[in-house]
Ligand SMILES: Nc1ncnc2c1ncn2[C@@H]1O[C@H](COP(=O)(O)OP(=O)(O)OP(=O)(O)O)[C@@H](O)[C@H]1O
């Protein structure tokens with residue numbers, strides 16, 4: 001595979017979609033073919049599974065069923081969207097990937113990292129990003145952005161309680177610290193264009 005696989009991670013409403021849009025435009029200006037995608041989703045089958053995961057009551061799925069659904073969505077996304085793009089040399093910029101399962105279903109939901117990575121090994125042949133950016137925001141800024149995002153109500157995953165959110169945030173920080181070659185931690189409290197410039201500077205060595 002000759003393309004680059006880049007993921008953006010973080011808690012709710014930290015600005016990942018905003019950055020994916022800006023990065024896709026900036027990288028395209030370098031003449032790079034960019035595939036901007038998201039999880040859960042990014043292929044027809046995975047988008048159908050997304051609906052199952054994002055709608056309904058919190059107890060619609062137990063922790064194991066939820067982890068299996070995320071892994072199944074990812075397997076389809078990888079097989080139909082991500083690997084074909086990387087194989088033709090495109091850069092894939094993905095809003096969340098397996099690290100979200102490790103943080104949410106692992107840190108938040110209590111599924112072991114070994115079980116999550118075993119599912120990922122089977123479903124997605126263990127594909128990992130070349131670079132992962134963890135976007136972090138202060139508690140006050142997160143609350144401000146979420147109140148705008150959720151003015152009409154939060155979806156099923158966005159409605160998890162505060163202790164779940166705290167555990168997943170801590171797991172993201174632990175993962176970034178334990179794998180510094182792949183992860184970069186970005187202060188996403190900054191204005192959006194500053195955040196984009198910081199991420200692009202981190203990618204400078206790969207740009208044509
Ligand atoms: N750097 C920024 N400064 C101020 N506001 C921002 C910034 N980045 C994003 N926002 C705003 O915060 C809100 C959430 O942004 P966005 O949808 O990009 O986050 P997200 O991480 O993709 O959210 P989700 O968890 O739903 O995937 C939006 O209203 C967006 O306009």
Ligand SMILES: Cc1cn([C@H]2C[C@H](O)[C@@H](COP(=O)(O)O)O2)c(=O)[nH]c1=O
Pocket residue numbers: 012038039040070096097098099100101102104105157158
């Ligand atoms: C990939 C993935 C996602 N989640 C959660 C995280 C969010 O609450 C939603 C996705 O919503 P977004 O607005 O598109 O970010 O799903 C998860 O729990 N586990 C995962 O693997």
